[in-house]
Amino acid sequence: MADRSAGQQLHLFPGEPDQELRPQAERRPVAAAPESGLAAFASLSQLSVHVRSCRQCRLRAGCRQVVFGEGDSQADLLVVGEGPGATEDELGRPFVGAAGQLLDRMLAALGFTREEVYIANVVKCRPPNNRVPLPDEIAACLPYLNRQIDLIAPKVILCLGSTALQALIGPTARITRDRGRWLTYRSIPVIATFHPAALLRDPHKKPLAWQDLQTMFRRYMELGGRAPSQPGAVVLQGEAAATRPDGVRAGRLRA
Numbered sequence: 655m656a657d658r659s660a661g662q663q664l665h666l667f668p669g670e671p672d673q674e675l676r677p678q679a680e681r682r683p684v685a686a687a688p689e690s691g692l693a694a695f696a697s698l699s700q701l702s703v704h705v706r707s708c709r710q711c712r713l714r715a716g717c718r719q720v721v722f723g724e725g726d727s728q729a730d731l732l733v734v735g736e737g738p739g740a741t742e743d744e745l746g747r748p749f750v751g752a753a754g755q756l757l758d759r760m761l762a763a764l765g766f767t768r769e770e771v772y773i774a775n776v777v778k779c780r781p782p783n784n785r786v787p788l789p790d791e792i793a794a795c796l797p798y799l800n801r802q803i804d805l806i807a808p809k810v811i812l813c814l815g816s817t818a819l820q821a822l823i824g825p826t827a828r829i830t831r832d833r834g835r836w837l838t839y840r841s842i843p844v845i846a847t848f849h850p851a852a853l854l855r856d857p858h859k860k861p862l863a864w865q866d867l868q869t870m871f872r873r874y875m876e877l878g879g880r881a882p883s884q885p886g887a888v889v890l891q892g893e894a895a896a897t898r899p900d901g902v903r904a905g906r907l908r909a
């Protein structure tokens with residue numbers, strides 16, 4: 655999800671009452687990429703070449719480039735966001751704007767560098783005016799994320815925000831109700847927390863996000879996920895320091 659300006663701060667969570675304020679988009683439905691055909695791509699690099707030439711939905715016409723995702727192709731933690739924003743569209747990398755910098759701090763609070771996880775989005779092309787991707791756009795792009803999931807085979811998926819949660823779990827999922835709960839997608843444990851862009855708009859949610867991250871990390875370690883290379887060292891405002899499940903004294907997440 656792109657960072658949205660303060661003037662658009664009602665646009666917190668897709669599916670909630672602010673949604674009618676989002677820019678309206680052309681509603682001509684688009685077809686999904688056939689998932690079965692993607693099994694031929696045996697590596698993320700092969701799949702990336704294919705996806706970067708995709709014109710499957712209307713989003714490609716309005717963006718600069720496809721943002722495939724990045725990180726450790728064998729990561730035990732897969733982070734899934736909504737879609738590229740302006741900075742991501744410009745640089746071709748996921749989560750590199752202000753929200754991405756907060757995501758880096760969220761990961762660092764657990765001891766991860768971004769190179770130790772894999773970061774992807776539900777849609778690979780930036781929606782115009784940073785609107786929420788439409789259901790048919792998500793359906794068109796989801797096979798790519800599914801193939802990424804199959805190739806990476808993470809032990810845990812962390813959804814950031816409502817769009818990612820609903821794309822994987824279903825349209826009735828609600829981030830405010832279902833964050834911090836364990837769910838399953840493609841037989842992989844899934845947990846959701848607030849999108850970093852939402853945390854930037856409402857810092858009071860950060861302690862809840864930190865709880866979710868700790869819940870995620872505990873299960874991640876129980877499932878044998880590779881331990882982060884660094885001790886958690888970043889400070890979350892208003893949240894007490896915590897001990898990581900692997901015994902490392904973690905810091906807190908800074909705003």
Ligand code: SF4
Pocket residue numbers: 705708709710711712713714720777778779791794795
């Ligand atoms: S958003 Fe996904 S399906 Fe749509 S054009 Fe981009 S890569 Fe293709």
